[in-house]
Structures are given as C-alpha cells and as structure tokens.
Amino acid sequence: MSKKEKQNxxxxxxxxxxxxxxxxxxxxxLMVAHINSLNQKVDNARFNLQxxxxxxxxxxxxxKAKLEAPAVEx
Numbered sequence: 001m002s003k004k005e006k007q008n009x010x011x012x013x014x015x016x017x018x019x020x021x022x023x024x025x026x027x028x029x030l031m032v033a034h035i036n037s038l039n040q041k042v043d044n045a046r047f048n049l050q051x052x053x054x055x056x057x058x059x060x061x062x063x064k065a066k067l068e069a070p071a072v073e074x
Contacts, residue, residue: 009021012024
C-alpha cells in the first residue's frame, strides 16, 4: 500500500503516536471501539447532567419566587 493510501485510512493518536486502525490486531480494534463508545457515553452523561442542573435551577428559582411573593389571603 502506498504512503498516500495509508494517509487516508482511519488513525488513532495515542500519546502523540499515530496508529493506522487497520494495522491493529483484533483485540486492539475492539479496545478502540470500546474507548469510542465510552467517550460517547461520557459526552451523553455530561449533556444529561447539564439538563438536570438546569432543571434543578429552574425549580430553585420557582421556589424562591413563590416564597418571596407577597402572601395572598383567601
């Protein structure tokens, strides 16, 4: 395979060293797949945490507004 063809292949950069995915063994390819999957899960967890934090803040703000509002007599 020519050097140009190798440059177009998917690569992994780990500790500043570049590896061609297709040159890795099956175990290494599986580890790369797991790492990619875990990275996606971490990103999703961060996104979910942001939503949860915003939701909590909305409830805190609503509670403060209710507690600070003048009491309405019935």
